[in-house]
Amino acid sequence: xxxxxxxxxxxxxxxxxxxxSCVNTVRKAIANTPxxxxxxxxxxxxxxxxxxxxxxxxLVEIAKNVSKVGYALDIEQAKANEELENIKxxxxxxxxxxxxxxxxxxxxxxGIMLPNMExxxxxxxxxxxxxxxxxxxxxAFKALFHGQWTMDVLIASGVxxxxxxxxxxxxxxxxxxxxxxxxxxxFFNLLGKYLxxxxxxxxxxxxxxxxxxxxxxxxIIVDGIEVxxxxxxxxxxxIMVVRPGERIPTDGVVLEGECYVDESMISGESMxxxxxxxxxxxxxxxxxxxxxxxxxTKVGEDTFLSHLIDLVQQAxxxxxxxxxxxxxxxSVFVPTVITLAAFTFVFWLLFPGLAISMNNYLSSxxxxxxxxxxxxxxxxxxxxxxxxxxxxxxxxxxxxxxVIVASGLAAKNxxxxxxxxxxxxxxxxxxxxxxxxxxLTTGKPTVRKITTFREDVDELMxxxxxxxxxxxxxxxxxxxxxxxKLNSTLPLENVKETPGLGVxxxxxxxxxxxxxxxxxxxxxxxxxxxxSTVALYDETDxxxxxxxxxTDPLREDAAAxxxxxxxxxxxxxxxxxxxxxxxxxxxxxxxxxxxxxxALPEDKLNFxxxxxxxxxxxxxxxxxxxxNDAPALRLADVGIAMGSGTDVAIESxxxxxxxxxxxxxxxxxxxxxxxxxKISQNLFWAFFYNLLALPLAMIGAIHPVxxxxxxxxxxxxxxTNSLRLNRIKL
Amino acid sequence: xxxxxxVCGMVVKEENAKGTYEYKGTTYFFCSETCLNAFKSDPxxxxxxxxxxxxxxxxR
Numbered sequence: 001x002x003x004x005x006x007x008x009x010x011x012x013x014x015x016x017x018x019x020x021s022c023v024n025t026v027r028k029a030i031a032n033t034p035x036x037x038x039x040x041x042x043x044x045x046x047x048x049x050x051x052x053x054x055x056x057x058x059l060v061e062i063a064k065n066v067s068k069v070g071y072a073l074d075i076e077q078a079k080a081n082e083e084l085e086n087i088k089x090x091x092x093x094x095x096x097x098x099x100x101x102x103x104x105x106x107x108x109x110x111g112i113m114l115p116n117m118e119x120x121x122x123x124x125x126x127x128x129x130x131x132x133x134x135x136x137x138x139x140a141f142k143a144l145f146h147g148q149w150t151m152d153v154l155i156a157s158g159v160x161x162x163x164x165x166x167x168x169x170x171x172x173x174x175x176x177x178x179x180x181x182x183x184x185x186x187f188f189n190l191l192g193k194y195l196x197x198x199x200x201x202x203x204x205x206x207x208x209x210x211x212x213x214x215x216x217x218x219x220i221i222v223d224g225i226e227v228x229x230x231x232x233x234x235x236x237x238x239i240m241v242v243r244p245g246e247r248i249p250t251d252g253v254v255l256e257g258e259c260y261v262d263e264s265m266i267s268g269e270s271m272x273x274x275x276x277x278x279x280x281x282x283x284x285x286x287x288x289x290x291x292x293x294x295x296x297t298k299v300g301e302d303t304f305l306s307h308l309i310d311l312v313q314q315a316x317x318x319x320x321x322x323x324x325x326x327x328x329x330x331s332v333f334v335p336t337v338i339t340l341a342a343f344t345f346v347f348w349l350l351f352p353g354l355a356i357s358m359n360n361y362l363s364s365x366x367x368x369x370x371x372x373x374x375x376x377x378x379x380x381x382x383x384x385x386x387x388x389x390x391x392x393x394x395x396x397x398x399x400x401x402x403v404i405v406a407s408g409l410a411a412k413n414x415x416x417x418x419x420x421x422x423x424x425x426x427x428x429x430x431x432x433x434x435x436x437x438x439x440l441t442t443g444k445p446t447v448r449k450i451t452t453f454r455e456d457v458d459e460l461m462x463x464x465x466x467x468x469x470x471x472x473x474x475x476x477x478x479x480x481x482x483x484x485k486l487n488s489t490l491p492l493e494n495v496k497e498t499p500g501l502g503v504x505x506x507x508x509x510x511x512x513x514x515x516x517x518x519x520x521x522x523x524x525x526x527x528x529x530x531x532s533t534v535a536l537y538d539e540t541d542x543x544x545x546x547x548x549x550x551t552d553p554l555r556e557d558a559a560a561x562x563x564x565x566x567x568x569x570x571x572x573x574x575x576x577x578x579x580x581x582x583x584x585x586x587x588x589x590x591x592x593x594x595x596x597x598x599a600l601p602e603d604k605l606n607f608x609x610x611x612x613x614x615x616x617x618x619x620x621x622x623x624x625x626x627x628n629d630a631p632a633l634r635l636a637d638v639g640i641a642m643g644s645g646t647d648v649a650i651e652s653x654x655x656x657x658x659x660x661x662x663x664x665x666x667x668x669x670x671x672x673x674x675x676x677x678k679i680s681q682n683l684f685w686a687f688f689y690n691l692l693a694l695p696l697a698m699i700g701a702i703h704p705v706x707x708x709x710x711x712x713x714x715x716x717x718x719x720t721n722s723l724r725l726n727r728i729k730l
Numbered sequence: 731x732x733x734x735x736x737v738c739g740m741v742v743k744e745e746n747a748k749g750t751y752e753y754k755g756t757t758y759f760f761c762s763e764t765c766l767n768a769f770k771s772d773p774x775x776x777x778x779x780x781x782x783x784x785x786x787x788x789x790r
Contacts, residue, residue, distance in 0.1 A: 229741050
């Protein structure tokens with residue numbers, strides 16, 4: 001119901017408050033905003049109760065003042081709540097009238113007549129329009145006043161005309177009363193709006209869930225002492241201490257300790273991820289292992305989580321290009337329908353003879369057509385029916401229901417769409433460029449083969465590898481611990497690690513080295529061209545003791561994923577900075593025909609430019625994660641940024657995929673394709689029944705029940721069709 | 731760099747410090763002049779007993 005009072009009360013959540021002085025600051029900031037009448041701030045519930053003059057100030061203005069002093073009002077949620085509450089009231093009101101009207105209608109249809117039945121239906125429907133429909137009607141008048149032909153105009157004219165037909169029918173009993181159809185249109189229209197805003201509220205909730213991941217305080221080391229401070233006071237360079245079970249307060253790099261972290265809320269990845277010294281950790285993830293020290297790298301708006309929240313918010317605010325097209329269609333459709341109705345009215349009025357003979361003919365072949373209509377009554381009946389039947393109440397549901405279901409599905413799979421338009425562009429992709437082999441491989445080197453030239457060197461290799469932080473050494477350690485069940489190390493002396501060369505150590509008077517092979521010819525017989533190699537030498541006697549061949553294995557699903565891309569008529573391309581042998585091997589194994597090794601960032605950019613020049617109709621998607629990928633991501637029709645990559649890449653992308661693997665890329669494309677398809681189907685269903693019935697209405701060959709069935713079917717079709725997105729196979 | 735105000739125990743950023751005081755070769759940073767003056771008058775007391783506790787200046 002419309003709230004005409006200027007005074008408005010609302011409850012808004014406040015973020016960032018941690019002490020009593022915060023409460024004071026927030027209260028002052030709100031109270032000093034002109035137009036605010038009364039304010040209470042509660043620290044325990046993080047809520048502000050605000051009473052304000054709606055004509056003088058709005059929540060956005062109040063929120064601005066609050067953010068100036070360093071806190072935030074969650075007005076999105078407040079707005080979503082308010083809108084939902086408002087529409088819910090209208091919806092319930094329309095349902096209350098709709099139920100008795102439907103009962104009367106069914107009685108009428110089954111031949112049970114009550115005295116003044118039509119009058120009763122008319123009164124109920126008129127009341128529905130006056131209460132539940134009041135806001136729609138007033139919005140329609142406002143739009144008309146500004147010369148805009150919106151859906152509200154059509155709905156309002158349809159509903160009003162329907163009620164009017166009830167009045168006419170009292171005078172000319174041969175004219176059917178559409179009054180009950182009026183309350184039905186209103187009901188379905190409000191149902192659509194109600195579903196839409198409850199979905200919006202759910203979306204606001206998912207943002208809220210992300211926001212809740214941000215811890216309030218952090219423990220940092222100051223002058224050698226651990227001190228707890230609010231996260232707002234953190235600066236890059238601070239050293240945080242994160243205990244097991246705690247959330248990591250903000251993005252940083254591990255300085256001390258090793259642990260597993262749970263990043264599932266951010267990535268959807270359910271397995272804990274190991275973090276060692278030098279690894280990046282994300283604010284909001286949970287430390288599952290031992291205590292770690294983390295050096296802060298990013299705070300506030302710069303953190304990964306903040307970027308993610310921005311993305312989700314933008315995605316919800318953005319309009320789909322199809323929605324603009326739809327607005328154009330509506331702006332033509334609505335005046336066309338109104339013109340048609342007017343034309344119908346004038347036409348039958350001008351040719352009453354034709355009207356009578358047509359009515360006689362139609363009523364003789366179609367049992368539901370009213371008999372004995374005159375020129376005027378047919379004119380009124382047909383023109384009203386035209387206006388009423390043309391209301392595509394499901395139209396408002398077509399796009400939002402599909403996008404909402406799809407966004408949820410995408411997020412569940414670790415993909416975030418920057419805007420609704422990205423869904424549509426990704427759906428039409430014809431070429432996809434992978435920027436590195438890492439997307440197709442596991443990114444974790446593993447031991448493929450070890451060749452030893454002396455017995456009993458395993459323990460020595462294990463002990464030396466254990467002393468090194470190099471990824472290949474770690475792979476060796478994992479191999480010996482998991483594969484060979486080694487866990488005791490030899491007492492090494494004079495251990496020294498030189499970056500780029502390897503580990504030197506003394507054992508029983510002899511010097512050994514574990515690292516890069518000295519000469520390629522030493523090892524070339526024991527490795528493949530695509531292998532990374534580690535060699536163990538006896539430095540005292542200058543003998544080669546062992547050669548380890550390591551590879552970065554392909555992801556299990558890589559070949560199948562490429563196969564699926566091809567099935568979808570998308571050509572995969574691999575442009576990698578890696579060595580020729582590696583790129584070639586990867587491309588050939590998974591079945592990529594077009595590939596280029598040693599590719600520089602310019603090469604990637606040029607490739608996309610050239611492809612678009614040669615095939616202007618092609619839609620190119622680019623997958624990347626580095627700073628140097630940003631230009632290519634922007635140039636591509638769809639930039640897919642890997643979430644673990646750099647911020648620049650993330651900001652340049654249209655879609656952010658948190659899990660850097662090809663399986664997620666394929667799933668995301670499938671979701672986009674399915675969404676675009678659903679939207680088109682929905683639009684079809686929204687118009688289908690109405691357009692089918694329109695010509696019948698114009699010749700006066702329709703019955704109110706037909707109109708009702710059309711309305712109900714199109715709405716139900718659209719909603720269930722969108723919900724079916726959840727069932728697509730990924 | 732952040733430091734702890736030896737009088738009130740608050741975390742003070744070097745660039746936001748309202749006062750600094752060098753005592754026995756160490757520089758101390760203060761959240762307010764009140765803390766600075768308190769420290770100046772009897773540094774040993776605060777260094778021995780430690781900060782009074784976490785109290786924002788307006789509530790002291």
